Amino acid sequence: MESKFIINGRQPLSGNIKVKGAKNAALKIFPVALMTDEAIKVVNVPDIEDCHRAQEMLVALGHSVKNLGDGQMQIQRQNKTCLNLPAELVNKFRSSVMFVGPLLATCGEAHFPHPGGCVIGATRPIDMFLDGFAKMGAKVKTLENSYHLTAKKLKGASIFFPKVTVTGTESLMTTACLAQGKSILENCAMEPEIPALADFLNKMGAKITGAGTSTIKIEGVKKLSGGEYKIIPDRIEAGTFAILAAAANSGEIIIEDCEPKHLGALWAIFDRNGVNYKLGKNSIKIFPSAKIMAENVVTHEYPGFATDLQSAYTVLMTQAQGISLIHETIYDRRLLFCDTLTQMGADIIMADPHRSVVNGPTKLYGRKLVIPDLRAGIALVIAALIAHGKTEVSNIYQIERGYEGLAERLKNIGADIEKI
Numbered sequence: 001m002e003s004k005f006i007i008n009g010r011q012p013l014s015g016n017i018k019v020k021g022a023k024n025a026a027l028k029i030f031p032v033a034l035m036t037d038e039a040i041k042v043v044n045v046p047d048i049e050d051c052h053r054a055q056e057m058l059v060a061l062g063h064s065v066k067n068l069g070d071g072q073m074q075i076q077r078q079n080k081t082c083l084n085l086p087a088e089l090v091n092k093f094r095s096s097v098m099f100v101g102p103l104l105a106t107c108g109e110a111h112f113p114h115p116g117g118c119v120i121g122a123t124r125p126i127d128m129f130l131d132g133f134a135k136m137g138a139k140v141k142t143l144e145n146s147y148h149l150t151a152k153k154l155k156g157a158s159i160f161f162p163k164v165t166v167t168g169t170e171s172l173m174t175t176a177c178l179a180q181g182k183s184i185l186e187n188c189a190m191e192p193e194i195p196a197l198a199d200f201l202n203k204m205g206a207k208i209t210g211a212g213t214s215t216i217k218i219e220g221v222k223k224l225s226g227g228e229y230k231i232i233p234d235r236i237e238a239g240t241f242a243i244l245a246a247a248a249n250s251g252e253i254i255i256e257d258c259e260p261k262h263l264g265a266l267w268a269i270f271d272r273n274g275v276n277y278k279l280g281k282n283s284i285k286i287f288p289s290a291k292i293m294a295e296n297v298v299t300h301e302y303p304g305f306a307t308d309l310q311s312a313y314t315v316l317m318t319q320a321q322g323i324s325l326i327h328e329t330i331y332d333r334r335l336l337f338c339d340t341l342t343q344m345g346a347d348i349i350m351a352d353p354h355r356s357v358v359n360g361p362t363k364l365y366g367r368k369l370v371i372p373d374l375r376a377g378i379a380l381v382i383a384a385l386i387a388h389g390k391t392e393v394s395n396i397y398q399i400e401r402g403y404e405g406l407a408e409r410l411k412n413i414g415a416d417i418e419k420i
């Protein structure tokens with residue numbers, strides 16, 4: 001039977017909560033295992049559904065994935081790599097597309113359907129990946145329900161991304177490591193997961209410079225070795241817990257094992273909201289605030305305000321004094337969850353698919369909720385935690401795609417939440 005969360009809201013929250021390894025870093029590191037015959041050890045792997053799917057993908061492609069316990073995995077090629085990415089896995093997470101470049105670079109071929117993932121944008125296209133592979137010399141065939149890519153030998157290329165893309169940057173940077181000659185990628189995404197991936201590839205023998213800036217240069221090498229990779233802390237999880245603490249506004253919450261410096265845009269807006277917080281080197285303390293003030297937000301590529309924090313911030317604004325405009329610039333379906341928040345008592349007007357206006361503060365009330373996607377899901381959990389009464393949350397697979405042991409960790413800071 002399907003699992004649900006039952007949440008009784010308005011319990012005072014306080015205490016310590018630890019941040020896990022970053023989903024969006026882990027998902028980019030697993031495909032790198034296809035590019036070496038040696039073993040790769042990955043440390044601080046979050047125990048989440050999307051990582052399980054990525055590990056299943058590695059097995060389907062002929063690799064062994066050993067769980068060494070305590071968030072450590074060892075991956076090694078076992079059989080000849082398969083060239084088909086299985087549809088049932090590709091449909092479940094968008095970053096399955098990260099496996100394409102390594103297959104193409106090492107086997108000269110990849111066959112895969114359009115990737116799935118959260119339904120937060122009209123189609124979530126992969127045109128910039130396909131254009132990049134074509135520039136590196138791959139033949140790209142778009143079939144009725146899939147793509148077929150072939151390349152005898154990939155060549156380095158100069159690629160200017162027409163739009164900033166996180167996974168696109170990561171995919172072409174990774175693939176270029178085994179292409180012949182030099183690649184220059186311009187208008188790259190700068191999210192912290194990108195230099196983290198580049199650091200690991202460089203440890204394996206790649207020659208990447210500039211990751212974390214908008215221009216990345218890669219000198220192709222003949223082969224890569226194995227290595228060990230420690231996944232960086234999940235900045236979205238840390239930011240989400242900070243927003244939860246501010247929204248609950250009931251006690252001191254200490255968020256541990258995180259990188260506060262990856263969340264500069266959140267601290268800038270918290271200053272304007274009047275949220276009472278203190279940053280340590282690897283921790284964040286949120287204290288009760290006298291009053292939370294409304295403040296507009298515009299989502300932006302890193303280092304701007306992350307789209308992945310927008311939904312949680314919208315919930316915070318339902319508790320703030322005044323009117324805030326939430327401008328979601330990256331995706332056109334990420335504000336749809338506002339309808340559910342309105343059913344819980346929020347006063348939100350949807351101006352258009354990219355902008356909503358929140359009038360706060362309002363009381364929220366528990367309801368029966370169905371989770372539409374990962375980040376809307378965690379936002380609705382936050383709403384339930386601060387709402388009056390009981391909320392029943394279903395389709396929690398979407399939340400478990402990205403947050404490990406959420407109910408347990410929330411219980412530890414005083415939440416009344418049960419997974420049934």
Ligand code: EPU
Pocket residue numbers: 024027094095118121123124125126127128129163164165166167168189307308330331374375402
């Ligand atoms: N886009 C294209 N063509 C492409 C690729 C992207 O038009 O070939 C568009 C997208 O449709 C979107 C924009 O470009 O409108 C930006 O998309 P991007 O490629 O940067 O997103 P992504 O790499 O697919 C990652 C995260 C997302 C996060 C975004 C933006 C991973 C696995 N996912 O997605 O995280 O929202 O960057 O920061 O890294 C999440 O964790 O909940 C999540 C959705």
